[in-house]
Amino acid sequence: MITGAQAMVESLIQEGVSTVFGYPGAAICPFYDALRSSGIGHILVRSEQNAGHAASGYARITGRPGVCIATSGPGATNLFTAIATAYMDSIPLVVITGQVETRLLGRDVFQEVDTTGAAEPFTKYSYLVREVQEIPRVFKEAFHIASTGRKGPVLIDMPVDVQQQSLQFAYPASVDIRGYKPRFKGHPVQVKRVAQAICAAKKPLLCVGGGVHAADAAERVRRFCEQCGLPAVSTLMGIGVFPSEHPLYFGMLGQSGFRSANRAVEESDLLVIIGARVGDRAVKAPSALEQATEVVHIDIDSAEIGKNLGATIPLVGDAGAVVEQLCDQKPSGAWEGWLSHLRELREQEPRPYTEKPGVVDPRRLVETLSEKMEPDAVYVADVGQNQLWSARYYRARGGRFLTSGGMGTMGYALPAAVGAKLAAPERQVVAVCGDGSFQMSMMELGTAVQHGVDVKLVVVRNNRLGLVREIQQNRYGGRETAVDLSGSPSACGIAAAYGIPAWQASDNGSLGQAVEQLLRTKGPALLECLVDPKEATE
């Protein structure tokens, strides 16, 4: 017989978990006590939300569920932003929360909150474990649900008394949930129809989304495009599926994307969307698009097909599996004219670099960073102007680009970078954030120092909430409200307080050297780049 807490830890071991992210509290203490001698590494974050983001960064690099832990009540509610962030971007997480004793549930006792109820809209599934014998099955199912089909966060709420009870532990070998049988392969008839549509198209275009990364199918998608000579664009979440210089790749679409990519979408007569949910920032007017273009929508979640955009041909399946099936159909066409037209569009793309005294051009900053980073490095962009500059000017060369796409959660970059680095210690990991987002999670510098996590942090500083300021400039008659960040500390000073080396760059000329110095430094390091507050995100 072992305790429930030991069974939780043993289940994690059975799932091959080696690192977890968390913050302890009274209701999760039995689990922490069992974790001590387990060999599983625990990364103590400085706020529960960041445990979720770190687990998200970890999951996106390993492809396996990231595990985060918090106590009941405020511990759990602090996690919610991170859970919702992961849910919107289909990132697999297993979230473990402590809960008050089962006999006290519903009595509003100290640190009690209805965690599963409150998290319901943004978890793929959740469990409130009332019987200790359920632990092995619940954990097995949670990892299965989080990591299959459309991936996402699964929450396990563990009352403290259940953690203390005893059980005979046996980890199930398989899962059988009768209501959950996600489709992996595409229906052969639909696959044929898609291949025929591609062959019949005069101006076909592939649009890749985060689902391609989730399926670990970037290479297969590239091979498919190369095999048939099919041009492609990507969503924000699909950045990195193609290297930026790939001859068949025409950039990111959407509100903040390249004009050439948006023109390509408008002019295409067949749009093949794969692993993307046609969010409002990617496609502004889906009803106009579905009338102008034939749409093939390939997604593992059938509910995404037809939700925002009507599809001529729906195809449900895993991006990788479906692309392999499509490859076998060997679709092809005479698209040379279309391709050369797209290349012309790409060359006309404006590059509004700026050269101003005392400040750095954020576009050059992102380009310099991505050129000087190792090709397989992980670039984690935060949210705000820095995200849009990053998305547009990041040069993918085989690395990964991580960001909070659907939720647009400020403060994501630093904790997610910590998670990504722990997932792949051999890869360079750089987080880029604004001075607003930096101050939402700068306490995680402590986590990086304590656990020796070698992340590089770039703070784009304009003393403003730049993106909100831009919205106010463009749509609210230039009346700036609550966007001035006066009173912020020096990022270099904050780094110094944590014993982290830091530099400041304040002109384009010194940018290259500053970035090299940052990347060369061993261990966590920070570069603060001064940017003109009036700089726009184009």
Place this chain on the structure above:
Amino acid sequence: MKRIISVLVENKAGVLSRTAGLFARRGFNIESLAVGETEDRSVSRMTIVAKGDERTLEQVEKQLNKQIDVIKVRMLPAETATRRELVLVKVNADQQNRGGIIDIASILNAKIVDLSHATLTVELCDRPEKVDLLLEMLTPYGIAEVARTGMVALQKGSEAIRTI
């Protein structure tokens, strides 16, 4: 457009709130929802009457299917289903008008199930249209209270919606 959706779900805690929450969250219009155990005690059947255009109803079906605890979702066209709803109506009734109410009940095959000095309680189990008609006919007398169960339905003929 109105649709009857028959949904087989796991008979366990939280499933009803998840399903109801889904409708609220996604802005789907729900006219009624009736739930109860089936021949298999581990399975409940929800009969949902939802309103919306073709695209919305397709989304309703897909979002229901996506729920882990939902085992099967089936749209039931009204003409292929046996549909029933139970209603209890308490009508204001004195000695003068009691007879009229009893006539209406008898024409519609409804039963008088309770009687007081000032009221009559009528029970009807029939198609929802008949329930509506009963309520309409009783309205002039003054309805004191109504309890409706929401519609339940099974498809006609030998075919059944099964969990496997």
